[in-house]
Amino acid sequence: xxxxxxxxxxxxxxxxxxxxxxxxxxxxxxxxxSAGADTSGDFLLFPGLEWRNDSNADPPGxxxxxxxxxxxxxxxxxxxxxxxxxxxxFLTENSQEIQRLQFGWRFDADDSLWxxxxxxxxxxxxxxxxxxTYLQTSVSRPGIAEFEGGDGPLPTHFTGLLWEGSASxxxxxxxxxxxLGAGPVLDSKLDPFDVANPDDHHHDHETGAVxxxxxxxxxxxxxxxxxxxxxxxxxxxxxxxxxxEQTLYGVYGNWHRDRLRLLGAWFHVSNSFEGIGAPDExxxxxxxxxxxxxxxxxxAYGRIxxxxxxxxxxxxxxxxxxFITERTLAGxxxxxTDRQALTVELATRESFEAExxxxxxxxxxxxx
Amino acid sequence: xxxxxxxxGLAILLAWNGPSPAEERAVVIVAAQDSPLxxxxxxxVRLSFLAVxxxxxxxxxxxxxxxxxxxLHEVFLQKAIYLSDQHYRRQIVSQVFRSxxxxxxxxxxxxxxxxxxxxxxxxxxxxxxRDARDHNDLKILQVLWQGSVQ
Numbered sequence: 001x002x003x004x005x006x007x008x009x010x011x012x013x014x015x016x017x018x019x020x021x022x023x024x025x026x027x028x029x030x031x032x033x034s035a036g037a038d039t040s041g042d043f044l045l046f047p048g049l050e051w052r053n054d055s056n057a058d059p060p061g062x063x064x065x066x067x068x069x070x071x072x073x074x075x076x077x078x079x080x081x082x083x084x085x086x087x088x089x090f091l092t093e094n095s096q097e098i099q100r101l102q103f104g105w106r107f108d109a110d111d112s113l114w115x116x117x118x119x120x121x122x123x124x125x126x127x128x129x130x131x132x133t134y135l136q137t138s139v140s141r142p143g144i145a146e147f148e149g150g151d152g153p154l155p156t157h158f159t160g161l162l163w164e165g166s167a168s169x170x171x172x173x174x175x176x177x178x179x180l181g182a183g184p185v186l187d188s189k190l191d192p193f194d195v196a197n198p199d200d201h202h203h204d205h206e207t208g209a210v211x212x213x214x215x216x217x218x219x220x221x222x223x224x225x226x227x228x229x230x231x232x233x234x235x236x237x238x239x240x241x242x243x244x245e246q247t248l249y250g251v252y253g254n255w256h257r258d259r260l261r262l263l264g265a266w267f268h269v270s271n272s273f274e275g276i277g278a279p280d281e282x283x284x285x286x287x288x289x290x291x292x293x294x295x296x297x298x299x300a301y302g303r304i305x306x307x308x309x310x311x312x313x314x315x316x317x318x319x320x321x322x323f324i325t326e327r328t329l330a331g332x333x334x335x336x337t338d339r340q341a342l343t344v345e346l347a348t349r350e351s352f353e354a355e356x357x358x359x360x361x362x363x364x365x366x367x368x
Numbered sequence: 369x370x371x372x373x374x375x376x377g378l379a380i381l382l383a384w385n386g387p388s389p390a391e392e393r394a395v396v397i398v399a400a401q402d403s404p405l406x407x408x409x410x411x412x413v414r415l416s417f418l419a420v421x422x423x424x425x426x427x428x429x430x431x432x433x434x435x436x437x438x439x440l441h442e443v444f445l446q447k448a449i450y451l452s453d454q455h456y457r458r459q460i461v462s463q464v465f466r467s468x469x470x471x472x473x474x475x476x477x478x479x480x481x482x483x484x485x486x487x488x489x490x491x492x493x494x495x496x497x498r499d500a501r502d503h504n505d506l507k508i509l510q511v512l513w514q515g516s517v518q
Contacts (some may be wrong), residue, residue: 038428038490040470044461077468079421104468107419112468132465133453135458164467220420222459338457347511366461 027092037078041068046073048133048364054356062354073099073131082106084114090131097149099131100196102162111165117195118162121177121212122228123265124252126156134364137261137291137301137333139345143324144267144285144305147189151322151351154248154269155183155208155232157192166219172218176212176228183208183232186244186319190234206243208232214252225253242275244316271316283309297335304328312352326350340365388402394497394514395444398506403489405429408509414448419460419469432484432493436477439517442493447513482506 002155050069057063067192071092078085084104089215090097104114111193125145129136146152182205186188193205214226229249236242252265266286273280289303307329312318329347345360397413399405404427404452416422416431423429435441445456460471473491475481482503492509500508 040428040430042464042470044465075465077464077470079469084468106421109423127466128462130465132462135462135465159507186398220418220463296452335454344427 004338029195039297041078042076042130043368044075046075046132046134046365047071047365047367048362049074050139050360050362052358052360054056056359057354059354063356064358070091071131071133073133075132080105084112084118086114088131097194098196099157107165111163114162114164115160117159117193118179118181119159120155120158120210120230121162121164122154122156122210122230122248123212123250124224124226124254124263125265127177127212128254130156132366133362134339134366135342136329137343138289138303138329139343139362140158140289140329140347141359142265142285142289142303142305143327143351144265144287144307146324148184148192150189150192151320151324152315153320153323154267155190155192155234155246158183158208158210159193159195159205160207168219172215172217175214175216175224177210178209178212179210179230181207183234185206185235186236186316187238189320204235204237206233206235208246223255225251227251242273244271244273246316247272259293260268260291261291262288263291263368269317271314273315278315281309281311281314283307283311283314283317285310286310299333300326300331301333302330310352318352321353322351324349324351336363352365369488374421383388389518392484392514393517394513395440396500396508397454397492397494397512398485399492399509400485400489400507401507402508403427403485403491405492405509406507408474409491410448410510410512413492413510413512414450417449417460417472419463421469424496427490429489431472432481433472433474433492434478434481434493434495435474437496440494440496443513443517448494482484483514 031321048071052064052067054063074089076087082105084106086100086102100117100118101286102114102118104112119130121127123145125141142156146154158179158181163178165176170210182193184192185204208231210228210230212226212228214224215237216224232246234244236278246269248267248269250265250267254263264287268284270280270282285307287303287305289301291299291301292301305324307325310317310325326346327349329345331343333341333343341364343362347358349356349358397408404425408424412422412424416429421428431493445451445453449456451459464471473484473486475493478495478499485493486505494512500506
């Protein structure tokens with residue numbers, strides 16, 4: 001946070017504005033807690049601290065050497081009657097961002113319509129975990145589910161409308177999400193609409209839509225299989241291709257049985273470039289993660305990730321030089337307390353720019 | 369003297385012979401006597417404790433965990449929620465983080481639970497049936513489970 005202040009006046013101004021927003025958010029939650037019967041609210045902190053080190057890097061210049069990374073995710077919700085609010089603010093040493101800022105209306109117990117910035121309902125990982133580091137068993141995210149501001153090639157935030165709901169039957173429940181809104185622009189990385197600074201790129205953010213449907217044998221249970229599809233127009237601020245229409249679809253599943261858990265997804269992505277008459281570029285990506293719990297506190301896990309058709313010279317995907325194209329990893333997570341975990345992860349990873357083996361040690365938690 | 373020693377030995381053997389007999393107990397869902405809730409299904413109980421909004425008789429149900437008695441809490445989670453405490457807490461945090469809402473409030477004993485229930489007529493909690501019967505200011509909405517515990 002100190003480095004933000006040192007970066008200069010404009011950044012400090014943005015920091016202050018975001019801070020004001022978060023203060024308002026906390027006030028809202030406080031009011032909610034002391035209000036009447038039809039109100040509820042919650043507040044969560046997700047701190048995380050990671051140490052990373054690469055070895056056997058090829059080329060050697062791309063190795064991450066003895067790097068520390070700290071983060072803090074602040075999350076608050078408030079429901080007042082049918083009115084709903086959800087806010088999330090993510091901080092690291094070098095950046096801060098309002099991740100979610102949603103105002104909603106609950107139509108009934110199962111259906112809500114939200115307005116604001118939200119996580120796009122792409123696949124499973126993006127909405128289930130996002131910056132709630134403690135919630136995911138592994139330290140790393142699959143490359144295809146990586147954040148926009150990181151090396152992710154897919155839009156992980158929209159600013160617009162989100163409809164979420166479910167319909168129960170005797171055999172289970174169908175959960176659905178439909179998101180419509182302004183997507184990211186492609187700068188050096190994908191840059192989503194910044195609600196704390198809406199003047200940035202406001203002419204460039206084009207629209208997108210994503211739908212996600214999953215089936216759960218127990219309503220609101222953990223086990224589920226689902227499918228998703230979406231289309232987003234993404235403009236290129238560097239004018240390499242001007243504009244792309246990105247179409248994606250895929251399937252996913254999350255299954256627990258006793259101590260075993262399997263989690264996987266398959267994505268197909270197609271980018272078309274109408275403006276320059278270039279051929280479409282397609283690629284697909286998949287991951288499968290297995291977890292096994294030993295006793296109450298220890299979980300061993302492994303994940304394989306792979307891609308097909310991912311090329312470093314592709315007009316769109318080639319811009320994400322650190323995008324993980326292949327990865328195999330294994331890890332061990334130990335629950336230090338009911339709210340804190342220590343995880344060690346070993347991975348061999350391959351991106352467009354380099355290959356390396358990486359060891360990561362992470363402490364993650366949530367409070368209160 | 370021999371007879372006394374025999375009787376004393378027998379008494380010790382009887383006292384030490386095997387575990388204590390299983391006790392019949394029941395876990396019930398309770399609310400304050402002035403609550404608008406009159407009944408709630410096990411399915412509605414499960415959803416509300418999973419931080420999913422549930423309306424019963426027009427009231428938005430607010431669940432309260434009762435963690436003061438570890439055995440009661442464990443039986444409740446196993447029989448009503450089908451999760452261990454660790455998995456349960458992670459799941460409700462995940463649910464709130466993903467979709468909003470709030471985690472259940474938590475009482476660290478029967479007295480605290482009753483205070484919370486009396487402050488909010490839409491609140492529900494769980495306790496042993498024998499304890500619930502001792503409190504005229506509570507009403508039983510549902511018998512969630514009954515069986516023997518050791």
